[in-house]
Amino acid sequence: MNKLAGRTIIAIIAVMALVLLIEYYRLSFRSGTQEDLVTEKQCPESKVTGESKVTGESKVTDESKVTGQPRQLNSKGKFRTTEESGSTEQSTLSGSKITGHLNYDVWKYAVGVLVDDLRLKRDFPHKPTTRSTAQSLRVVFNEFSLDINDRGIYGHRMYGVLYPPTTGDYSFIVELTQVSCSCSVEFWLSTDIDPRNSRKLISAEMPYMVDYNTPIGPMSYVPAGSTSVSLHSGKAYFFEFLEKAFNGMVISEVKWRTPLETKFTSIPPISFAMAVELNKTTGQYVESPMATALLGPLPTSVLQSHRRTNFVGDTVYPITQINVLPPCEFKPEYVSKHYVAPYTGVSQVFESTVYPPDDTWFRKGTEPGAGNSPVNQKIALDVITLYKKAFDEAKTGGEVVGLHYMEQTKNRDSGSRFLLEMDIMMTDGLVHTSEFVYLQNDNKLCHLSNLQWTPNADVYLVVSLKNLGEWVKHLCYNLEDLYAQTHDDHFELVVVDYDSQDTNVESIMKNSALKRWKYIKKTGPFSRSGGLQAGIDYVTDPNSIVMTIDMHLTLPMGFVEYTRRHVIQGKMGYAPMFFRLGPGYTETNVNGFWEFNTYGVYGLYKSDWKVIGGFNTKLFTKWGGEDWDVLDKTLAKGYEVFRIRPPGLVHYYHTRDGLWNTAKSQSR
Numbered sequence: 001m002n003k004l005a006g007r008t009i010i011a012i013i014a015v016m017a018l019v020l021l022i023e024y025y026r027l028s029f030r031s032g033t034q035e036d037l038v039t040e041k042q043c044p045e046s047k048v049t050g051e052s053k054v055t056g057e058s059k060v061t062d063e064s065k066v067t068g069q070p071r072q073l074n075s076k077g078k079f080r081t082t083e084e085s086g087s088t089e090q091s092t093l094s095g096s097k098i099t100g101h102l103n104y105d106v107w108k109y110a111v112g113v114l115v116d117d118l119r120l121k122r123d124f125p126h127k128p129t130t131r132s133t134a135q136s137l138r139v140v141f142n143e144f145s146l147d148i149n150d151r152g153i154y155g156h157r158m159y160g161v162l163y164p165p166t167t168g169d170y171s172f173i174v175e176l177t178q179v180s181c182s183c184s185v186e187f188w189l190s191t192d193i194d195p196r197n198s199r200k201l202i203s204a205e206m207p208y209m210v211d212y213n214t215p216i217g218p219m220s221y222v223p224a225g226s227t228s229v230s231l232h233s234g235k236a237y238f239f240e241f242l243e244k245a246f247n248g249m250v251i252s253e254v255k256w257r258t259p260l261e262t263k264f265t266s267i268p269p270i271s272f273a274m275a276v277e278l279n280k281t282t283g284q285y286v287e288s289p290m291a292t293a294l295l296g297p298l299p300t301s302v303l304q305s306h307r308r309t310n311f312v313g314d315t316v317y318p319i320t321q322i323n324v325l326p327p328c329e330f331k332p333e334y335v336s337k338h339y340v341a342p343y344t345g346v347s348q349v350f351e352s353t354v355y356p357p358d359d360t361w362f363r364k365g366t367e368p369g370a371g372n373s374p375v376n377q378k379i380a381l382d383v384i385t386l387y388k389k390a391f392d393e394a395k396t397g398g399e400v401v402g403l404h405y406m407e408q409t410k411n412r413d414s415g416s417r418f419l420l421e422m423d424i425m426m427t428d429g430l431v432h433t434s435e436f437v438y439l440q441n442d443n444k445l446c447h448l449s450n451l452q453w454t455p456n457a458d459v460y461l462v463v464s465l466k467n468l469g470e471w472v473k474h475l476c477y478n479l480e481d482l483y484a485q486t487h488d489d490h491f492e493l494v495v496v497d498y499d500s501q502d503t504n505v506e507s508i509m510k511n512s513a514l515k516r517w518k519y520i521k522k523t524g525p526f527s528r529s530g531g532l533q534a535g536i537d538y539v540t541d542p543n544s545i546v547m548t549i550d551m552h553l554t555l556p557m558g559f560v561e562y563t564r565r566h567v568i569q570g571k572m573g574y575a576p577m578f579f580r581l582g583p584g585y586t587e588t589n590v591n592g593f594w595e596f597n598t599y600g601v602y603g604l605y606k607s608d609w610k611v612i613g614g615f616n617t618k619l620f621t622k623w624g625g626e627d628w629d630v631l632d633k634t635l636a637k638g639y640e641v642f643r644i645r646p647p648g649l650v651h652y653y654h655t656r657d658g659l660w661n662t663a664k665s666q667s668r
């Protein structure tokens with residue numbers, strides 16, 4: 001009896017000691033209160049085989065994505081820590097006082113399926129669509145639980161400060177369950193509280209386009225190489241969890257195995273805190289050294305490695321007119337004023353050929369894809385030889401360096417027209433010419449005096465939209481880049497907005513770096529033709545070009561200049577094809593097809609829009625058919641429509657759920 005009582009007393013003492021230890025441990029990490037918390041906003045959040053693709057590395061590489069200043073490598077090839085850099089200053093960074101929560105940023109309409117695709121966004125990581133908090137390192141993405149206008153493509157970023165409960169070796173995994181989408185994940189952990197010392201522990205990506213109807217999992221992803229890192233109790237470590245998801249559903253969670261455990265478990269809220277607090281009113285960071293570090297510039301190498309490269313014909317050069325050819329006039333035999341039956345104009349437009357061959361051709365596996373057909377090499381060389389001979393005879397003091405670009409449009413049996421662009425070395429440097437010339441059947445080359453484009457003509461880019469605020473940002477960023485490269489002051493973005501509710505479109509434009517823009521607000525049901533016509537009506541100068549464009553596009557840097565070169569007042573319109581990317585693909589990871597049935601990107605001079613009568617806003621009240629109708633009317637008035645595939649003009653995949661006042665998805 002005495003032995004039993006003694007054992008009971010010992011057990012009670014042990015339990016009390018354990019309770020006291022747990023309470024001490026809890027208090028040592030919890031210094032904030034629930035009252036400090038920012039009200040959390042609700043954020044929305046391949047055939048896969050057993051041989052999951054794991055690309056993570058436990059060692060740090062120069063491809064590491066970091067925030068703050070660029071880091072240096074030590075003798076072991078790893079990024080140098082503060083101590084290795086020789087700094088004697090103590091870090092002034094600290095996490096927030098709010099334990100049990102972490103920072104959670106979400107980007108809507110982040111195209112692609114890779115975390116690297118998320119980094120392509122101009123507003124990553126500084127300007128997410130929403131900022132909020134979370135209470136676990138777990139992301140639930142289910143597009144079918146989202147509002148119909150929000151479905152599709154998301155990027156998630158969770159980050160905070162980790163407090164290990166005990167010193168020792170820790171192992172981490174990312175566990176994926178209910179996988180019925182394409183996605184990728186990364187987990188980063190710093191050697192201390194400084195985000196600039198982060199290293200990538202885990203990186204994994206799912207194959208493209210898994211079966212949406214057959215969820216799989218669970219699957220765990222661990223680092224390649226060492227599976228553990230040494231952490232110290234009482235020391236703070238910055239961490240970051242990134243997920244990129246596309247359609248379908250996935251549940252992803254970072255788990256750990258502590259030195260005292262044999263299984264991987266969820267990281268308890270007591271072991272992490274927010275990296276930076278959020279202002280309760282604005283939802284933005286509260287000013288602090290950590291906030292400054294998180295908002296600091298990314299290393300140039302991180303961004304440049306993911307920016308798209310220039311396409312052939314995508315670089316814009318200053319134009320100099322040098323007339324060395326005899327003048328002549330051109331009348332295309334395939335153009336005349338005539339009746340065009342509804343929707344038959346598409347069969348009356350002919351594609352042009354190019355030289356040298358460009359990168360519009362692509363290959364999917366072993367299947368060749370379509371692209372611009374090349375000019376016959378002998379014909380191209382004949383044109384170049386004839387131009388060079390005329391240039392030398394003109395004794396301009398310059399020298400033909402070579403051909404820059406050429407487009408050929410055949411005129412049936414009486415020769416061919418060329419847009420000829422040459423590089424010329426003059427006494428004051430290299431110049432670039434661009435003119436329409438005509439190669440007659442008798443092998444004579446002449447300058448087309450009645451078919452020349454107007455440099456510096458104002459170009460108005462018109463879009464019609466509703467609830468596409470994130471894509472307005474994309475378009476503004478795109479045009480900011482275009483201006484930065486070209487310094488073209490003669491283009492303007494015109495946005496016609498049907499009372500968007502998802503965001504303040506006008507505010508987006510005001511906050512952009514665009515030099516010229518116009519916001520037009522309309523009410524009532526969305527009408528693409530009505531919106532585009534409102535944009536056309538806004539332009540008053542008959543000698544300006546109005547180009548209607550689609551949303552979800554990326555415009556190449558030469559888009560505005562090449563619009564000028566292909567729109568001739570009173571004679572020719574321009575309807576470039578765009579490359580329609582497949583689901584989950586991006587301009588740096590191309591797969592899809594050239595869209596030759598659409599004429600949604602369409603340019604005419606304002607005077608010519610008036611001649612053809614513009615859009616039929618009464619017949620076409622929603623979306624579809626209005627572009628073919630405009631083409632029919634253009635051809636009926638005797639205009640030519642120039643058709644080609646411009647390298648770099650790409651259209652991103654999107655669902656039609658909730659767009660244009662439709663209740664159900666029309667296609668994917």
